[in-house]
Amino acid sequence: MxxxxxxxxxxxxxxxxxxxxxxxxxxxxxxxxxxxxxxxxxxxxxxxxxxxxxxxxxxxxxxxxxxxxxxxxxxxxxxxxxxxxxxxxxxxxxxxxxxxxxxxxxxxxxxxxxxxxxxxGKLIKFPQSWINTRSKAYKLNLEKNAVDKMVVQLGVDLYLLDNELKKIQNRFPSEKLITADMLSDVLSRTLESDVFKLLDRIMYRQASAIDLLSDLLMTGNDPIQVLLLIIRQLRMIEQIKIAEITGNPVQNYLTVHPYALQIAKEQAEDYTLSDIQSKMDQVATLDLKMKRGQVDKVIALETLILQWM
The missing domain is CATH 3.40.50.300 (P-loop containing nucleotide triphosphate hydrolases)
Incomplete structure (x- = not known):
């Protein structure tokens, strides 16, 4: 049959x-x-x-x-x-x-x-266990933070994660333990991870934020997409600040990866809720102007970031 x-x-x-x-x-x-x-x-x-x-x-x-x-x-x-x-x-x-x-x-x-x-073939929203299993097949030993870094920076596409594990294997063929810091110049860049780094540099007022933004725009990334990812990160920080004020666990407000949440908490330390909400209002206003064609998207985004710096 x-x-x-x-x-x-x-x-x-x-x-x-x-x-x-x-x-x-x-x-x-x-x-x-x-x-x-x-x-x-x-x-x-x-x-x-x-x-x-x-x-x-x-x-x-x-x-x-x-x-x-x-x-x-x-x-x-x-x-x-x-x-x-x-x-x-x-x-x-x-x-x-x-x-x-x-x-x-x-x-x-x-x-x-x-x-x-x-x-x-179900999508795996939290592929850490899959990465750990796959790592063993490649004879790799990744610390927990290294696995978390991969997920936060690369997302959950298993083909991409598998290719990155092969790159790690080529870079560290005999390393006993691979840490998150060791992956900084190994993992592929994604728009999401670059915007994550961009906002991190903006929050700490690092001059290199301007260089990273210029690099993002010169490589053809859409300023509106960059803006949307910025506001997504700001929204996460806003929820953290609200949790601090209300005394409620932040998990009540967010369903994100713990590693990303920890970094957002660190970013939130030097800002008040009103600071973050002011930035969110600015982004929302700029987003509308961009979509209406009222501003040059690249110049407007660069100007906003310079103002924040």
Missing amino acids: SKVILVHGEEALLCDEYIKSLLPDDPMSIEKYDMRENSIIDVLIDASQGSLFGSDDKILVLNDCYFLGSEKALSDKEMESVTEFINNKENTTTVVFRYTKLDKRKKLVKALMKSAEVFE
């Missing part, structure tokens, strides 16, 4: 690695299709014909199965072909249906969820 597998979920690395674990060593028995370019009927006809090379068994990987999502459904004829293939006990072909976000109201999705082997 044919084996049908449904792979879905927003974490691409987990889905890719799961599919890879299914594939045989013989590449001749693997066929991959982009379902936006191939007819499902033609693909299933191919699946029913067996392999021309090696084993009689083969695996078909059907990528971007848009008909499993919110886009148009299969026609009645196409649905009939899929159902016939799934129920054909003589087929030895394995077919993997893959799509990121399923529309679970669709008839075909319901059928696959019920009868297929299902794997979901």
Whole structure:
């Protein structure tokens, strides 16, 4: 009987690695299709014909199965072909249906969820445990703060985190313990992490904030996006100041990573709540002017930062 597998979920690395674990060593028995370019009927006809090379068994990987999502459904004829293939006990072909976000109201999705082997690559919001496990595979020993630094600076994209671990392995092939400080010039730059550093330098009135801002703008980053990330960080600091005044735990106001929260707490020490709220008002006003085209975005952002300095 044919084996049908449904792979879905927003974490691409987990889905890719799961599919890879299914594939045989013989590449001749693997066929991959982009379902936006191939007819499902033609693909299933191919699946029913067996392999021309090696084993009689083969695996078909059907990528971007848009008909499993919110886009148009299969026609009645196409649905009939899929159902016939799934129920054909003589087929030895394995077919993997893959799509990121399923529309679970669709008839075909319901059928696959019920009868297929299902794997979901769920997004990992706090990937520290994943990083620790992956680090061991690369023979790396990262201290807790180093792992936290990776998450705060790089985010939660597992492909990016995995590539960064490979870079760390190349830089420190025999280091017994890797600290957060050792990663300062190793980890890739992201806009989010650069804005985090920018605001840190602004809060401590370091002249290098202007150099970092100029670098951000010269490399093509949108001033409005930079502004939005600045206000997000200011909002976090505002919530910390409110927590201090009310005496409520800051966790009641925020759902952020503890490492990012600790740095924001340090940034908040030299400012009053009114200071932070004044800055937030300035950012909101500038954001509106930028979107209305009333100011030159680059000059206006540079001027605001200079005023804060």
